[in-house]
Amino acid sequence: MSPWPVPGEPAVADIGGKRLAALTAAGLLTIANIVLSIFSLKHGIPEIYTYLYIVPVILVAYISPRAGVYFTIVLGWLYLGLVYLYGALDLRLLASSFAWFYIFVSLGVLISAYSNEIVKQRKYQEIFTGSQAAIFTFHLNTCRIHQFNARLAHILGYTDRNLEGEDIALIWNDPADLEGFLRQLGGDGMINDKEAVFRKADGSEVWVQVTASVTGEDIVILSAVDVTARKQISDKLRQTEIQYQLLFDQAGDPIIIHDYGNRILAANRIAVQLSGYPLGELTAMNFTDLDIERCTEWTRQCMREVEARGTLIFETIHHNHSGMEIPVEISSSRFEFMGKPAVISIVRDISERKKAEAAIREREQRFRMTGDLIPYGVWIADAAGEFTYCSDSFLSLLGMTLEECRGLAWMKRLPEADADRTRHDWEEVVRVGGFWDYEYRMTDRKGREHFILSRGSPFRDSSGLIVSYVGIHLDITDRRQYENRLEASLAEKEVIIKEVHHRVKNNMQVISGFLQLQSTFTDDPAASEMLAECQRRVRSMALVHEKLYQSRHLGFINVAEYIKSLVSELQESYVVQADITFKVDVESVNINLDIAIPCGLIINELLTNSLKYAFWERPSGTITIELRLSPDHQFHLRVCDDGKGLPENFDIASTSTLGMQLVQVLVRQLGGTIAIVSKAGTCFDITFPEKF
Incomplete structure (x- = not known):
């Protein structure tokens, strides 16, 4: 069965026009029947027109079933009267007339009953199709839908689908709820205003309010009103009310709601x-x-102001049940409570704050007394960073009064280059509530420059709220002048130390030159090689002093730069037939002179040894130098080559070569250890501690 038209569409013809037409026709037919009955009775033919009385009976019954019954009775008596007046005194005619009378009455009752059913059906159809509620019927036992109106299809999104014959479980979202509904309906026969959730065609949910009743044939008539929007609003209101109640009761301060006459309407738990x-x-x-x-x-005056302005914060003194006085701060706002104008007042106990303010006033008095005894003295600022007190000595230095210092105007005494930076730093300290420790130059009223050390810290009450800043101004002009002289002296000493390192490096260069010159006057290759080795050793030490006077820190050099330079000079000064590749992987750390010279000599000896012996009769090779500083402050030096390796019976402790002996001495000087691995080349692993 297709759904009937939605409400608003013409489902039934104009009843008023039909009733008028039927009534007019019934009247005309009745008059015509009376005239014909008189005519027929006078002429002795009563049976011909008697059947015509049924037509007006049907029309009147159609208009009104109840009126149809009365009209039939009246029409029957009228017919009997006509027979009596115009008919012959014939028993057969009288019997026939009475028979027709009962026929009229019986037909009238039947027709009226049938018409009544038609009217009921028409009204039911009008209600069914025109209702704003979704209406459908289903069988209580089979749960199959029989009829439904378009409103149901519209609500559930089944506009293009016929729901007739479908199980009600198709649209009822919760099977358990449906089972309970059917059980209650079967027991009570009627359910009013039950909330349920229907499932739409797209799977979404819609809340409905259901009213259902069971007819005699176990047919259930159910109407459902879409209450989704109302449900959502109700849920939101309920949630808002719960949140409000939780906030109201869990608030840390007393909250009291009262009317404009100050009568208390509600109070929270803490109140x-x-x-x-x-x-x-x-x-x-x-x-x-x-x-x-x-x-x-x-308080009354403040409440009148709240009524006029809408909000107000003020202080007063309350008392509790025991009579103890409590200083409070009240924040009152006008609002609507249960549909009536009211005031909500948040009451905060400020006893501790008042005590703190009193203590601060006492301390300020002490600070003022102390500040007058300190050059440039004590200063106090409020929580916003505005000076509330400065010692007279500082004001005298500025040539300003305390009022003239307001709004950071005192900073105009700062040099132009420092003013913006100092202002920004002070505003940042006030914003984060931090400590103030600052040095700045300041020009006094006579134009003389002073160095001021200003120190201060925030002062907080018991609740942690900053109520002021307290600090001191110290004149550090003499100290800064001394520091400037000291810095100048240190600069001179740095120049002298650099000059010393430079001259030591030059002297070693001279020694290296003498050794090179001496080697040109000897014909002994062994002697020449020994002089060259001594020259390289001197050069490695000279390189340390060169790096020192070039370094920003006179006591330290960068070990990575030093070793790379040392390797580079060895490559340039040592002529080897093989193609040697150097791989330098050194951590960029600073070392002092006590480590740099022994470390450089060790690397010089080991590299020289590899270049002389490791690649004999080989076309190429690789030498690797690695240096790492571990977290336990131990240096790990590793010098390796992939040459032919050391002899099998090599023992560094018993070797007679000067180079290896020198390596052992230098490792002991560094406080380290040495380990040698001779597999696929030679590796020297040296570990020594960092010196501070």
Whole structure:
């Protein structure tokens, strides 16, 4: 069965026009029947027109079933009257007339009953199709849908689908809820205003309010009103109310709601707890009853201002149930409570703050007394960073009054290059609530420059709130002048130390030159080689001093730069037939002179040894130098080559070569250890501690 038209479309013809036409026709037919009956009775032919009385009976019954019954009775008596007046005194005619009378009445009742059913059906159809609610019928036992209106199809999105014959479980979202609904419906026969969730064609949910009743044939008529929007609003209101109640009861400060006449309407848990009054007693009081006597009128005046302005923050003094006075800060706002204008007042106990303010005032007095005894003295600023006190000596230096210092105007005494930076740093300290430790130059009223050390820290109350900043100004002009002289002296000493390192390096260069010159005057190759080795050793030490006077830190050199330079010079000074590749992997750390010279000599000896012996009769080779500083402050030096390796019986402790002996001495000088591995070449692993 297809759904009937949606409400608003013409489903039934104009009933008013049909009723008028039927009534007119019934009247005309009745008159015509009476005239024909009179005519027929006068002429002795009564049976011909008697059947025509049924037509007006049908029309009147169609208009109104109840009126059809009365009309039939009246029409029957009228026919009997006509027979009596115009008919002959014939028993057969009278019997026939009475028979027709009962026929009229019986037909009228039947027709009226049938018409009544038609009217009921028409009204049911109008209600079914025109209802704003979704209406459908289903069998209580089979749960199959029989009829449904277009509103149901529209709500559930089944506009293009016929729901007739479908199981109601198709649209009922919760099977357990459906089972309970059917069980209750079978027992009670009727369910009113039950909320349920229907499932739409696209799988989404829609909340409906259901009313259902069971007819005599186990047919259930169910109407459902879409209450999804109302449900959502109701849920949001309920959630908002729960959140409000939680916030209201869990707030850390007392909250009291009262009307404009100060009558308390509601109070939260902390208000009951701190006031000491039971909730019932508290809500029977006026808000001003919580004030001490001398503050009552002040609170009334503030409440009148709240009523006029909408919000106000003020301070007063309350008392609790035991009579103890409590200084409070009240933040009051106008709002609507249960549909009526009211005031919500948040009451904060400021007893500790008042004590802190009193203590601060006492301390400020002490600071003022102390500040007058300190050159440039003590300063105090409020939480916003504005000076509230400066010692007279500092004001005298500025040539300004305390009022003239407001708004950071005192910073105009700073040099132009420092003013913006100092202003920004002070504003940042105030923003984050940090400590102030600052040096700046300041010009006094006579134009003389002073160096000021300003130190201060935030002062907080018991709740951690910053209430002021307190600090001192110290004149450090003499100290800065001394530091400047000291820095100049240190600069001179640095120049002298660099000059010393430079001259030591030059002297070693001279020694290296003498050794090279001497080697030209000897014909002994062994002697020449020994002189060359001595020259390289001197050059490695000279390189340390060269790096030292070039370094920013006179006591340290960068070991990576030093070793790379040392390797580079060895490559240039040593002529080898093989193609040697150097791989240098050294961590960039600084070492002092006590490590640099022995380390450089060790590397010089080991590289020289590899270049002389490792690649004999080989076309190419690789030498690797690695240096690492471990977290336990141990240096790990590794010098390796992939040459032919050391002899099998080699023992560094018993070797007679000067180079290896020198390596052992230098390793001991560094406080380290040495290990040798001779597989596929030679590796010297040396470990020694970092020196500070």
